[in-house]
Amino acid sequence: MRIPVDWLREYVEVPADARGLDIAASLVQVGLEEEGLHGGDITGPLVVGRVLTMEPEPQKNGKTINWCTVDVGAANGTGEPQGIVCGAHNFAPGDLVVCILPGGVLPGGFAISARKTYGHVSSGMICSVRELGIGEDHDGILVLTDRPDAASLVPGQDAIPLLGLDRETVEVNVTPDRGYCFSIRGVAREYSHATGARFTDPVLALAAAAPAANGDGYAVELADDAPIRGRQGCSRYVARIVRGIDVSAPTPAWMAARLTEAGMRPISLPVDVTNYVMLGLGQPLHAFDLATLNGPIVVRRARAGESMTTLDDVTRTLDPTDLLITDSGADRALAIAGIMGGADTEISSVTTDVLIEAAHFDAVSIARSARRHKLPSEASRRFERGVDPQLAAAAAQLAVDLLVEHGGGVADAGVTDVGDPITTAPIDLDLELPSRLVGVDYSPDRVVAVLTEIGCTVQRDGERAVVTPPSWRPDLRNQPDLAEEVARIDGYARIPSVLPSPPVGSGLTHGQRVRRLVANLLAAQGYSEVWNAPFVGDDRHAALGYDVSAARARTVRLANPLSDEAPLLRISLLSTLVDSLRRNISRGFKDVALFETGLVLALEGAQSQAPTEDVGVLPSAEVLSRIRDAVPPQPRHVAFLLAGDRDRSGVWGAGRPADIWDALETAYGITTALGLTARAVADNAMPFHPGRCARIELTDGTFLGHVGELHPKVVAALGLPARTIAGELIVDALIAASGEPAKAVTLSGFPIANTDVALVVDESVVAADVEAALRQGAGELLESLTLFDIYRGAQAGEGKKSLAYRLAFRAPDRTLTTDEVSALRDRAVAAAAKATGAIQR
CATH class of the missing domain: 3.30.56.10 (Phenylalanyl-tRNA Synthetase; Chain B, domain 1)
Known part of the structure; x- marks a missing residue:
């Protein structure tokens, strides 16, 4: 503005x-x-000039320049025509233009001097509005011939006050x-x-001078049968008529200058008056040629398929939510309310009688129509931000006064003012709230004084007050809005800059610490963290070997997906992490270790639809509950992928390809870092190889996830390297299991006692079950248990395998004897034999 x-x-x-x-x-x-x-930053001589001659001269570079002689009166000290080179072509001999002569300075410190160019000595410059700093048009120079006061302009006249360039x-x-x-x-x-x-406030005098509505005004009907958000598209419509206007009458120079300074181009007296009132008071107006109206004005919504031609000569197909100004006699649209008028009723050279419209339109309705038609205007820019609903009558009165004074018109006695102006709702305010929100001590008296200063009506009752905002402040709707006004008017400089005090401890929740620990641990093990968009399609479920129908039953479908090929939210991190691995492989990286932490959606039952509410409306407790119930569980997972060599080859020796033991090491590293004890159990779950898949669970049976080698069919379907290693664990389960703080264990200074045992079991027996039984039988003095050998052969027997374990015992208060260690070992073996049928070799 x-x-x-x-x-x-x-x-x-x-x-x-x-x-x-x-x-x-x-x-x-x-x-x-x-x-x-x-x-205020232009120095002369800047004068009015009359173009005497204009000789086009084509140049070798394809450009055509004009060698002009311009009459600048006595401004050049000689009275002789001034020779000036100009590259613009939107003027002709006889036109009045603005010339800056040598010695003048244009905005930006651009000094003008006589210089030789294009084979001529150009003694000055013919200026465009952009060069003068009064607009952005740089396509042509500023022509003064069309100004209403052009007849009074003479060559050599000082153009600085003429164009208002001496004013800021x-x-x-x-x-x-x-x-x-x-x-x-x-x-x-x-x-x-x-x-x-x-x-x-000029509105006070105008409102007092405005006559009251009577039955002699032009008939207007408000017929909005489809209000948006329960609000009528037009809450008030004022119409005034001025007859006998001379539309050819010039716009007063002072008004034209102000319009120009405000960034608007003077057009004609009726249009300039409406723009002047809008800029001065903030109420957009529209002027109709009264002779083109047929029957009462009706404000209504557009009908399906209805169209109209607007003032910019564009025929627009209207939407049923567009608010229109229509006349009932011809049943036609006169204007898109609050945005732009129609070509049928615009002011023309033969107009004598004018109807002035001053109305209050709903901000949401105007904003939607302006964006739908890509038709922003000065009027819509104001209506969509909120116009004072009490302003219409005063604005119309000012427009009538100006048209009568400068256009020679006569105002009709009839006045139309229909509708109920919107009133602002009172707000119950705690006078201590601004101090609590802002952090500055505002006394209740100061709060009341500030709110009264901005136009509010305040009824105080002790430490509370009922505040009614002024009609021009529709943005004041609640207590925080009023608190913000107190801070703004009292001065932002009074609000101190205070650094927040850090909380005691790390400031992280337990869940945040676990997530950070997991990410740091994986990064320390050589994994690179990535992020993938959580969108997949059914083809990805099929490629991973999932039961597509079962996966779909657990999947949430997006209402407006970014891609039709990925309309679903992932149920597994691996389903999107494989994209990062493929991308790295395609870029030539053969040895890759990646991980990602993120949310997955695990729909339970049918997907329910969450209710919606309009923007700016606080949902009720019931609606909020239904929204929360419609949100499916979103557990946080961590997934990792290994491809190629885990240990790189080099001068130190040959490399080692990644295998399932690396996946187990990663999973055990995470659980150990959290103070948890986990075990791996053979399992068969897609997308893993059925013989190389481990289920990771805690000793109490809590499921954490799976690790292993990807199934050959999955590797082939996704184009991944052979024997790719993967794993996916539930971070939320890790957070819940590690919630109790770890207890410190006193280290024993007594020596450790090691003993080995080899157990023969059936091939089908899982090593983890044997280990669990040995731990349970060995008792509390067992410090560690390690599987160090697996043997299959004739000595073990057909369908058998031998598992060799090293048991380490240590007592906190003494050195264990050989007999004690042997007894503990025998108890462990007995427990294993009972649980798994193991036989000691």
Whole structure:
């Protein structure tokens, strides 16, 4: 929003010596970010010139320049025509243009001097609006011939005051919640808050002068039968008629200058008046040619298949949610409400009678239509941020006054004002809340004073108050909004910068510590962490050897997937981790170790649909409960993959390919680091090789996951290296099992006693079962148990195998005797024999 400083002074008492930079600094204090400063940085001679001759001269580079002679009066000291080279082509001999002569300086410190170019000495420059700093158009120079006051312009006239270049304009960035600052009125109010300067609200006098609605006004009907979010598209519609306007009457020079400074191009008196009122007060207006209207105006939603041609000469197909201004007589759309008018009723050169529309439209409805039609406008930009619903009558009155004064029109006595203006809801405020939220001590009296200053009505009752926000502040909806206003107006500089105090300890939860430990451990073992998007398809389930129908039953389908080939959420980390392995292999990396931690979804039963609520509406407790119930379990897993050599070859010797023992080592390393004791049990689970798959569980039977070698069919289907090693563990199970703090064990200073035992068992007996039985029989003095040999052969017998274990015993208070160790060993062997049928060799 561009704020001409001279215009701002009409609304608020800006000190006479205040520069644009000072005003911008004051506005920054109340949260209006400075975008730029314009004007006041051009030095002359910058004058009006009349083009006398214009000779096109093609150049070798394909460009055509114009060698011009320009009458600049006595500004050049000689009165002779000035020779100037210009590359633009949007003017002709006889046109009035803006020329800067040698010695002048354009914005940005661009000094002008006479110089030879294209074979001529160019004594100055014919300027574009961009070069003058009053716009962005750089395609052609600024032509003054079409200005309403062109007849009064003479060559050599100083163009700096003519174009307002001696006046400053402050440009600010208006955030979406501060829509009232899209007006001089709103910014003037904010400047008053920042500096204490006296603010005069022009709306008060206009509202007092505006006549009350009567039955003689133009008929208007509000017929919105499809309100959005329960709110009518149009809550108020004011219509005023001015007859006998001379549309060819020039726009006053002061109004045209202000419009230009604010970034808008003067067009015609009726249009300029509506734009001037919008910029000044913040209420968008629209002017209809009264002669083109047929029957009462009806504000309604569009019908299916309805279309209209807007002012930009584009025929647009309307959506049933678009709010329209229509006339019932011809049953046609006159305008897309709050966005743009229609070509059928625009002001033309033959217009004499004008109907002024000042309405209040719903912000959501306007925003949706503007985005749907890709048709942003100055009006929609204000409506979608919220316009003061009490402003319509005053804005219409100002427009009528200006058209009567400068257009020679006569205002009708009839006044239309239909609908019920929206009122702001009162807010019950704890006066201590701003202090608690902001961390600054605001007394209740100060809170009440600030809220009263910004226009709120405050009814105080002790430490609480009922606060009714002003009509121009629809963004104030709850207590935190009011607390923010107190902090903003009282001064952001008063809020201290305090570093937060670190919590006692590491600041991590037990689950976070476990996850970090697991990730650090895997990284220390040579694994590289990766991340994969959690999206898969049925083809991936089939490639991994899962039962596709069973996998689908546990899978959540996305309502709007990024890819039709991956519309499902993963039920296993390995289903996406294999993509990283394939990518690395395809890039030439043969020896790869990867891991990933992340969530998987394990749907239990049919997938339920979570209810939805509109944005900005707090769901009820029942709806929140249904939303939570619809979310499936999302356990956290860790998965890893090994391919190629685990130990690299080199001068130190031959390498060693990764095998299942590396997967077991990884799993045992994780559980040991967490103080847990795990065991591996032979299992048969896809996507693993049935003879090289281990189920990892704790000694109490808690399931942790699987490790092993991938099935040959899986490797072939996914294009992975042969004998790829994989594993996937449930991190949530590790977190739950390691919840109890580990107990410190006193180290014994007495010697250890080792004894070996070889047991013959059936081939079908799992070594883990033998180990568990030996541990149970050996008792508490067993310090470690290690399987160091497996033998199959004639001495073991057909269908048998021999498992050799080393048992280490140690007592905390004495040295164990040979007899004690032998007894403990025998007890362990007996337990194994009873549990597994083992026979000592």
